[in-house]
Every structure is written in structure tokens, then in C-alpha cells.
Amino acid sequence: MxxxxxxxxxxxxxxxxxxxxxxxxxxxxxxxxxxxxxxxxxxxxxxxxxxxxxxxxxxxxxxxGVPVAYLTGIREFWSLPLKVNDSTLIPRPDTEILVETALACCSPQSSILDLGTGTGAIILALASELPNTQCFAVDFNHDAVKLAIENATSLNINNVTFKQSNWFENVEGMFDVIVSNPPYIDENDHHLNEGDVRFEPLSALVATENGLSDIRLIATQAQRYLNENGSLMIEHGFEQGVSVREIFASLAYHNIKTIKDYGDNDRITIATYSAAPHAPISPTHKEIK
Known part of the structure; x- marks a missing residue:
């Protein structure tokens, strides 16, 4: 043939x-x-x-229906060839918006934390662009942590420390930027039965409270780990922008804005946290970059 x-x-x-x-x-x-x-x-x-x-x-x-990335064992993200397997989500192009957003907030000396790192796609992209930063990443899944370490090694990226942790459970220190692409799909969402998602781990996809429970937990606990005027940015579903802004506003974050993805859908919400009091923020405020 x-x-x-x-x-x-x-x-x-x-x-x-x-x-x-x-x-x-x-x-x-x-x-x-x-x-x-x-x-x-x-x-x-x-x-x-x-x-x-x-x-x-x-x-x-x-x-x-098996995803191509699982068949080849490789998916490119931010021009980095990443090993993938069925212990993690397959990195999506739209998640590069999260990397772009984080880079705009970081200085060369920033300390960055990635929650739910999976393949390590987000933190490795950031670390590759900011080689002098202190980068940390956690995932509750031992196999995911092992895979992320393998990716860092194969890419010769040496400024990231990976650790197994259920969100902040084993996290120490303070950070200038915290990023996360957490589970945000409702357990009854029909998309779970369609396409590549059928083969990806549900634990990395599904959250309770209409997909918002992990986002709420992260936003609540992140305040104890953010430096003054540090930034929190979270990827979420295209219909969750309003809800995520409301969560951030209820927790006294400020400078809240939602950024659209390549398909013109709400995808990333970013906010700043300060221990100093700020004027009340409308939970419906939305600024599109």
C-alpha cells in the first residue's frame, strides 16, 4: 500500500x-x-x-473514538511536544489563552503556582518563557505528576517543582500568580458523552455545583497563598463567566475581568487579591481583552 x-x-x-x-x-x-x-x-x-x-x-x-493524542502519546502545546496519556486531559489550544494572560502579569522574578497541572502544559509553557521564575505545580493524581516531571525532563525545563497535592493541601509558600484549569463541567452535561472527552479522566473534567465547586474552593483558599496584589486566573466553561466573576467578587477580589478564547467565548477569568480593603465591585462587571 x-x-x-x-x-x-x-x-x-x-x-x-x-x-x-x-x-x-x-x-x-x-x-x-x-x-x-x-x-x-x-x-x-x-x-x-x-x-x-x-x-x-x-x-x-x-x-x-480514541483521541489521536492518546494514540500517538504526544500533543503539542505552546510549541512544546508534550507526552500525554489517559491519566490527564489532552491540552487544548484555547488553554494557551491562560498562558498568554499569565505572561502579561508576570515579571522575570515572579513566583507562579499551577493547580491541577496534568501534563504540566501550562506551567511548562510559562517556565519556558520565564526561565528565571520560580515555578511550582501540583496535581492530586500521582500518575499525572509523574508524567509532568517526564515532560519537564524531556524538554530540559529545570525551573519547575512538581508535587502531588489535592489543590492546596501540600502547597507551601506565597505566590505572585496562581493559575488553574480545574474541572468545571457539570456531571449531567451531555458533552461528557461526545468526542475525545469520553476517553479523558472524569476527575479532571467534572465538578459539582454546576461545575463551579472546585473554582469556588480555589478562589477561597488562594487568598492565603497570594502575595499582596497577586493574581488568580482560572479557566472555565464558556457559560460560566458571570458565575465565576460573582464568586471572585463575593470573596473581595478586585480588577476582575473575563477574557475570551479563540472562538470568542468566555474562557479565562482573572482577578487581583489584596488584604487592604477595596470598594465594592459589581459581580456583573466584565472587561473583555
Whole structure:
């Protein structure tokens, strides 16, 4: 079977995928241990029997819904190739908005904490851009912490300390910036039965109180770990912007604003905390960057 024939065959079978050709190209390049550009440069090259069998097996799994990132074991985030597995969420492009937001708040000497780090995507992106910062990251899942450490090692990023912790349970010290992409999907949300999400760990997706319980807990406890005028920023669902701003306002955060993602949906809410009193803030205040 030629490369171009293999891609045509796979694209025909992956009718339920919105990115059938791209999925096929990534999986075939993975089997061949080549970049995807190789497929377009040498479409007439033949696959070996072993390569054909391996590719067909991956396509079958993809037809059954297994995410491409889990099949290849790699997902790029912030131009960093990250190892992924089914102990963590697959990093999403929209989460890069959280990285951009954090970078705008950080100085080269900032101390940063990432809660629920998963693959380490967020903190490793920040650490790669700010090599002189003190970066810390926690996750309650031991396998996720192990994976994040592996990613830091493979990327030669040395300014991050990873620790197993249920949110702030094992966190010490004070921070200038706290970031988190916590579980924020309601347990009855129909999206849990659709697409790649079906294969990702529910513990990293689902929260009670209409998806807001972990966000509320983080916002409440973060005050004890933020330096004066430190920033808290949390990724959330596209319909949760108002609710998250209300939570922040009720806890006396100020400079509250919600930032949209690449699809023009509410995605990140950021606020500043100070022990000094501030004027009351309207919980419906919204500033879009």
C-alpha cells in the first residue's frame, strides 16, 4: 500500500471525525516516524507490511473514538511536544489563552503556582518563557505528576517543582500568580458523552455545583497563598463567566475581568487579591481583552 492510498483509505473510514485527513496524516506519520510533510513529499512510497498493520490498528482505534493524542502519546502545546496519556486531559489550544494572560502579569522574578497541572502544559509553557521564575505545580493524581516531571525532563525545563497535592493541601509558600484549569463541567452535561472527552479522566473534567465547586474552593483558599496584589486566573466553561466573576467578587477580589478564547467565548477569568480593603465591585462587571 502506498502512502497516498493509505491516506485515502483512512480518510474514507474516519467519516465521523471533523479532521479525518489530518487524523490520518498524524497517525501515519507516527507509524513511519516521520514529519507529516514527508507524506506529501513522498506519496508514492510503499508501506512495509508491519507499517500497514500498525496504521490499520491505529485507524480502527480512532474509528472507535480514541483521541489521536492518546494514540500517538504526544500533543503539542505552546510549541512544546508534550507526552500525554489517559491519566490527564489532552491540552487544548484555547488553554494557551491562560498562558498568554499569565505572561502579561508576570515579571522575570515572579513566583507562579499551577493547580491541577496534568501534563504540566501550562506551567511548562510559562517556565519556558520565564526561565528565571520560580515555578511550582501540583496535581492530586500521582500518575499525572509523574508524567509532568517526564515532560519537564524531556524538554530540559529545570525551573519547575512538581508535587502531588489535592489543590492546596501540600502547597507551601506565597505566590505572585496562581493559575488553574480545574474541572468545571457539570456531571449531567451531555458533552461528557461526545468526542475525545469520553476517553479523558472524569476527575479532571467534572465538578459539582454546576461545575463551579472546585473554582469556588480555589478562589477561597488562594487568598492565603497570594502575595499582596497577586493574581488568580482560572479557566472555565464558556457559560460560566458571570458565575465565576460573582464568586471572585463575593470573596473581595478586585480588577476582575473575563477574557475570551479563540472562538470568542468566555474562557479565562482573572482577578487581583489584596488584604487592604477595596470598594465594592459589581459581580456583573466584565472587561473583555
Amino acid at each position: 502506498r502512502i497516498d492510498d493509505a491516506l485515502t483509505w483512512a480518510k474514507f473510514l474516519l467519516v465521523t471525525s471533523d479532521s479525518a485527513l489530518l487524523d490520518a496524516q498524524i497517525l501515519l506519520a507516527h507509524v513511519l516516524e516521520k514529519e507529516t510533510v514527508y507524506l506529501m513529499t513522498w506519496p508514492e512510497r510503499d508501506l512495509s507490511v508491519e507499517q500497514k498493520v500498525a496504521f490499520e490498528a491505529l485507524i480502527e482505534q480512532r474509528i472507535n
